[in-house]
Amino acid sequence: MFKKKIIWIMGITLSVLAILVMSGWVLVKHNKDTLLSIYFDTNQEKDMGFFTIHYQKGDEALLKKLEDTLPKIKTQQERWFNQSEVTLAKADLDIYLSTEYKETDAEHDEGGFYLKEFEIIHLNKNFTISELENVFSHELAHFYFVKYVNDLKVDVDDIPNWVHEGVAMSFAQRVFPEHIEQIAEVLPLMELEIIETEDGHKGYTGNNYLEMLYAIEYLIYQFDEKIITALVEETKKEKDFTRAFTKLTSLDLDKYHEMFVTNEEKLTEFENLMQVDEAEAEKQMLLYIEERGEYFNEASLLYTYLGSIYMNQKRYSEALEILERKLLYHFEPTIYRHLSEVAIHVDKEKSLAYAKEAVKSARRNEWNVEAFEDFLSEQEKLLKAN
Ligand SMILES: [Zn+2]
Numbered sequence: 001m002f003k004k005k006i007i008w009i010m011g012i013t014l015s016v017l018a019i020l021v022m023s024g025w026v027l028v029k030h031n032k033d034t035l036l037s038i039y040f041d042t043n044q045e046k047d048m049g050f051f052t053i054h055y056q057k058g059d060e061a062l063l064k065k066l067e068d069t070l071p072k073i074k075t076q077q078e079r080w081f082n083q084s085e086v087t088l089a090k091a092d093l094d095i096y097l098s099t100e101y102k103e104t105d106a107e108h109d110e111g112g113f114y115l116k117e118f119e120i121i122h123l124n125k126n127f128t129i130s131e132l133e134n135v136f137s138h139e140l141a142h143f144y145f146v147k148y149v150n151d152l153k154v155d156v157d158d159i160p161n162w163v164h165e166g167v168a169m170s171f172a173q174r175v176f177p178e179h180i181e182q183i184a185e186v187l188p189l190m191e192l193e194i195i196e197t198e199d200g201h202k203g204y205t206g207n208n209y210l211e212m213l214y215a216i217e218y219l220i221y222q223f224d225e226k227i228i229t230a231l232v233e234e235t236k237k238e239k240d241f242t243r244a245f246t247k248l249t250s251l252d253l254d255k256y257h258e259m260f261v262t263n264e265e266k267l268t269e270f271e272n273l274m275q276v277d278e279a280e281a282e283k284q285m286l287l288y289i290e291e292r293g294e295y296f297n298e299a300s301l302l303y304t305y306l307g308s309i310y311m312n313q314k315r316y317s318e319a320l321e322i323l324e325r326k327l328l329y330h331f332e333p334t335i336y337r338h339l340s341e342v343a344i345h346v347d348k349e350k351s352l353a354y355a356k357e358a359v360k361s362a363r364r365n366e367w368n369v370e371a372f373e374d375f376l377s378e379q380e381k382l383l384k385a386n
Pocket of ligand 1: 138164165168
């Protein structure tokens with residue numbers, strides 16, 4: 001009897017709780033615009049086709065700049081995911097452009113995040129426009145990819161986070177590229193975890209993000225960009241991502257990350273070869289680059305080595321071409337100065353443009369601006385004299 005009563009009371013309490021939680025959820029879902037506008041402190045909104053953007057009065061110029069990025073993003077979206085605007089509009093996506101937010105379980109860094117449960121994207125308006133263009137593309141890429149996975153009736157969580165993040169980063173690199181760094185330390189991709197960073201944000205470390213980007217970039221380079229959607233399709237068939245990955249790529253997922261450790265041995269081998277046989281060193285380094293694509297730790301150094309070989313042999317166009325590839329990894333004033341010095345042999349306009357960029361970069365990086373201004377006027381004199 002007593003037991004029965006307890007069960008009744010518990011049952012009723014649980015049902016009431018369930019109803020409260022459910023109605024809370026429905027309430028939030030249906031009033032998310034209003035609630036989130038308060039949360040993110042936005043007071044204006046604009047319909048942008050498949051989403052609504054919420055912003056603060058006075059940010060119209062910034063909004064316009066973001067709007068200008070859309071054609072490029074759309075073209076890339078169609079290439080990779082081919083989602084129709086009608087399908088995308090059904091998601092009822094809201095984007096908040098503001099400063100204030102608190103991260104909940106958003107999987108993201110401080111530039112922005114996409115929360116699939118609520119179909120919202122937050123963009124931190126304090127970022128520079130070039131950073132925001134990249135973040136905006138990144139978050140939209142998450143949204144597109146999640147829609148693609150949903151459409152195939154694959155559980156979004158069955159696709160590991162490193163794939164979600166790597167795909168978003170690769171997507172953004174194609175439309176609004178950012179300078180990137182080398183990876184300092186690698187971990188097995190399936191073991192990368194969200195941590196609480198020093199400033200209290202939850203997310204992956206910058207180093208983890210780079211590893212995810214390198215991992216996706218290598219797949220795209222080895223196969224082609226269709227590998228991304230193919231991985232989802234194969235996961236559906238195999239009912240397991242790791243099996244799908246192995247089947248499609250013949251790579252061992254447990255060891256795949258080791259590819260992204262700096263290959264010191266190879267570097268030493270090239271350095272030694274350069275001393276004795278420049279032609280053979282050139283050949284070997286080009287082969288290695290051909291094998292690896294663009295994203296690997298030794299890339300920048302190999303471009304420097306090849307650049308110096310070409311300069312020695314007065315092959316200036318080739319030197320310029322290979323050294324320009326360093327711009328993916330470097331943006332300090334000295335790289336622009338070097339490019340200006342190389343370009344002066346083959347392309348005067350470019351030489352001047354790089355000298356100007358060196359000054360801008362010195363200003364940005366708070367280096368000795370005067371030294372680079374002097375360099376610019378020297379280059380101008382040289383260019384006029386010729
Ligand atoms: Zn992301």
